[in-house]
Amino acid sequence: xxxxxxSSYIVMAGALAVLLNSAAVVxxxxxxxAAFIQNRVGPxxxxxxxxxxxxADVIKLIFKEDVTPIYGNRTLHTLAPMFPVxxxxxxxxxxxxxxxxxxxxxxxxxxxxxxxxxxGVYGVTMAGWASNSKYSLLxxxxxxxxMLSYELPLGMAIASVVLFAASLSMVDIVNSQLYWWHxxxxxxxxxxxxxxxxxxxNRTPFDLVEAEQELVGGFHTEYSSMKxxxxxxxxxxxxxxxxxxxxxxxxxxxxLPFAGYYAHLLPEAGTxxxxxxxxxxxxGKTGFFVFLFIWVRWTIPxxxxxxxxxxxxxxxxxxxxxxxxxxxxxxxxxxx
Amino acid sequence: METFFFVFIATFAICTALAMxxxxxxxxxxxxxxxxxxxxxxxxxxxxxxxxxxxxxxVYAGAIMVLFLFVIMVLNLGEDDTLKSHINxxxxxxxxxGVVVLAQLLYIVGGYxxxxxxxxxxxxxxxxxxxxxxxxxxxxxxxxxxVTAILLTAAVVGAMLLAQKTxxxxx
Numbered sequence: 001x002x003x004x005x006x007s008s009y010i011v012m013a014g015a016l017a018v019l020l021n022s023a024a025v026v027x028x029x030x031x032x033x034a035a036f037i038q039n040r041v042g043p044x045x046x047x048x049x050x051x052x053x054x055x056a057d058v059i060k061l062i063f064k065e066d067v068t069p070i071y072g073n074r075t076l077h078t079l080a081p082m083f084p085v086x087x088x089x090x091x092x093x094x095x096x097x098x099x100x101x102x103x104x105x106x107x108x109x110x111x112x113x114x115x116x117x118x119x120g121v122y123g124v125t126m127a128g129w130a131s132n133s134k135y136s137l138l139x140x141x142x143x144x145x146x147m148l149s150y151e152l153p154l155g156m157a158i159a160s161v162v163l164f165a166a167s168l169s170m171v172d173i174v175n176s177q178l179y180w181w182h183x184x185x186x187x188x189x190x191x192x193x194x195x196x197x198x199x200x201x202n203r204t205p206f207d208l209v210e211a212e213q214e215l216v217g218g219f220h221t222e223y224s225s226m227k228x229x230x231x232x233x234x235x236x237x238x239x240x241x242x243x244x245x246x247x248x249x250x251x252x253x254x255x256l257p258f259a260g261y262y263a264h265l266l267p268e269a270g271t272x273x274x275x276x277x278x279x280x281x282x283x284g285k286t287g288f289f290v291f292l293f294i295w296v297r298w299t300i301p302x303x304x305x306x307x308x309x310x311x312x313x314x315x316x317x318x319x320x321x322x323x324x325x326x327x328x329x330x331x332x333x334x335x336x
Numbered sequence: 337m338e339t340f341f342f343v344f345i346a347t348f349a350i351c352t353a354l355a356m357x358x359x360x361x362x363x364x365x366x367x368x369x370x371x372x373x374x375x376x377x378x379x380x381x382x383x384x385x386x387x388x389x390x391x392x393x394x395v396y397a398g399a400i401m402v403l404f405l406f407v408i409m410v411l412n413l414g415e416d417d418t419l420k421s422h423i424n425x426x427x428x429x430x431x432x433x434g435v436v437v438l439a440q441l442l443y444i445v446g447g448y449x450x451x452x453x454x455x456x457x458x459x460x461x462x463x464x465x466x467x468x469x470x471x472x473x474x475x476x477x478x479x480x481x482x483v484t485a486i487l488l489t490a491a492v493v494g495a496m497l498l499a500q501k502t503x504x505x506x507x
Contacts, residue, residue, distance in 0.1 A: 073363070107465055111390040118398025122370070125402070129363060129409050137409065144406050148399065168466055 008103045015092045015103065023236040024054035030236075030294045037298040058229065066225035069132050076130035081227045083123025084234030090116050091241050094170045098254045098278030099269050102171060109170040110158055113245065114151070117200060121147045123234070124202075124219050131222035139218030142208050142305065147200060149312040154196035156320035160189040160327050161249050174253030179260035181252040188323045190250040192316055194292075197242040199312070202235065204297040208305050243289030244282075251285050254278035342382055349375035362408050366401060373397045385464035 028043075028051065035042025043050035068077055094109040096102035106112060121144050128140015162168060164185065165176040176182075183190040199206040210218030217223075220231045247253060259266065267273040303311070349372055356368035373396045380389035462468055473481050 073361075076363075076367075106386065108386050108390045111387070111394060111466075115390050115393040115398055118394055118402070121398075121402050122367075122405075125405055125409070126367070129405075141406065141409060144402055148402060151399075 011097065011101055012093075012103045015095075015097065016089065019089065019092055019237060019240060022240045023233045024058075026236045026239060026290055026294075027054045027057065027232075029290070030297075033291065033294045034298050037295070061226055061229040061232075064225040066227065067222070069222050072132035072222065073130040076126050077222075078227070080123050080127035080130055081223065081230035081234070083126065084120055085230055085237065087116050087120040087123070088234055088237035088241050092244075095244050095248055096171050096174050096253060097282050098275050101254075101275060101278065105169055105171045108168050110162060110168045110173070113170075114155055114158065117154075118147075118151055120200075120238070123231075127223065127231070128219040131219075133222050135216045135221045136219050139210060139215050139221070142215075143202065143219060146202070146206065146208065146308065146312075149309060150196045150199035150206075150316075153192050153312065153316040153320040154200060156317070156324050157189045157193035157196065158249060160186055160320070160324045163324070163327050163331055170248060174248060174255065177252040178255055178263075179258060181250065181255075181257060183250040186250070186323070186327060188319065189327075190246075192320045192323070193250060194246055195316060197246055198293070198296070199308075201238040201242045201293070203239065203293055205300045205303050206308055207302060208308060239290055239293045240286065243286045243293065246289050247282065247285040251289075254282040256281055338382060341378070345375050345378040345382070349379070363405065366405050366408055369404075370397050370401045373401065380464075383464070387464055387466045387469050 031053065032042045032050070034040075043053040046052040046056045068074055091113060093103045094106060094112055096105070124143035124147075125140045128136045128138070128143065131137070161173060161182050164182060165173040167173065167176075202210070210220065215221070220228055223231060252259070256266075267277060352368045352372040352375060356365045356372060359365045359368055373392060377389040377392040377397075380386075380392060
């Protein structure tokens with residue numbers, strides 16, 4: 001295990017600060033981009049260009065009345081919003097942000113990510129059950145079914161990446177993309193992973209969990225005030241985390257495209273200049289995928305629930321298994 | 337430090353297991369069981385079995401318990417009276433079965449010598465990695481591994497067949 005170049009505590013503090021604030025930034029960006037796509041102006045009153053709008057949102061949320069349904073389960077109703085936030089925050093522990101800039105490099109990093117992602121279901125399901133409301137329960141059940149279904153293609157897509165890297169460590173996976181990003185050698189895996197990441201984050205076109213025509217607000221129908229705010233925060237944190245994972249697994253992490261061929265032109269590894277460049281490249285790619293998440297949300301309509309399930313089980317899953325098998329076969333022929 | 341972690345995790349595991357048994361609501365029981373599974377993966381970590389620890393969370397806490405919770409919520413087994421009201425043959429049978437399992441456990445614990453196999457630090461670290469387990473599975477234990485795979489596939493296909501019944505509704 002190689003040691004990080006700066007103390008992992010500093011990286012941890014930086015990552016947490018970025019992730020917690022990214023939710024606010026993404027909320028603002030989402031509203032502005034949505035307005036741009038729909039030919040509107042968007043929030044532009046609070047501060048220059050409406051930049052303080054998220055702050056105003058949070059203040060409004062804090063001062064709202066916090067209602068708990070009387071016949072629901074009080075404890076679970078309070079605990080549920082914390083789950084998605086916690087799982088989002090745990091995930092950054094194994095994501096490398098630059099050469100030697102990671103919090104920890106464990107040899108089962110990929111499995112760790114899958115395990116933490118699979119725990120994320122509990123927040124939504126518990127919220128749906130504890131609210132003692134038909135709409136919430138239906139939303140929670142949909143969420144559980146959807147997230148379980150899309151974990152399988154997600155896992156198979158990651159497995160096809162692991163074949164190239166020959167390691168389960170996130171740092172090794174990023175470094176195996178020094179010359180060729182995995183999206184160039186494994187495009188089907190990349191597409192499957194992106195689709196599954198959308199479903200795991202419960203974003204349009206897969207946001208049936210909160211389909212308002214059918215379920216009012218889905219699992220968070222009975223939530224108000226800052227508890228609702230936590231779900232809101234968690235959704236945007238999962239968008240950011242999803243973008244970071246897409247970047248790390250398929251788009252070279254902190255490497256520029258084909259960086260290995262002109263590595264002598266880049267600043268030396270271990271210098272501050274290289275660290276800055278790495279972080280800038282990583283954040284740039286992450287930003288692009290966050291934009292993609294928003295772009296898709298305001299472009300593509302929502303799926304029907306049957307379509308969602310048949311896409312997951314009868315199209316994505318067989319395709320991802322086939323992709324995995326073909327890649328394994330080809331790699332076996334190449335490496336003997 | 338290790339002893340401290342062990343005592344902490346062990347206490348947590350026992351508390352959550354007890355809470356799971358004595359909790360009145362089925363959903364709470366299932367959630368306590370999830371916490372118990374997480375503490376079990378802590379034990380694996382203390383024994384240098386990182387792969388098992390993560391798989392424990394991924395498979396049991398992340399997949400199986402979600403399905404349990406799903407079923408409990410669909411059946412809406414919220415009220416504890418429906419479960420506790422009838423004392424009958426089933427409960428006596430369950431009690432006897434519990435006694436048998438306890439006796440087996442005590443027998444195993446009684447035969448335990450209290451000494452872990454002698455390993456150097458490097459050996460101990462290498463035992464639990466993905467590489468070591470994968471090597472063993474695909475060489476020494478290849479036949480049991482393949483048989484388990486076929487068995488699981490058969491079980492999944494059987495479950496789907498049973499669930500389908502006669503109606504075959506197209507969307």
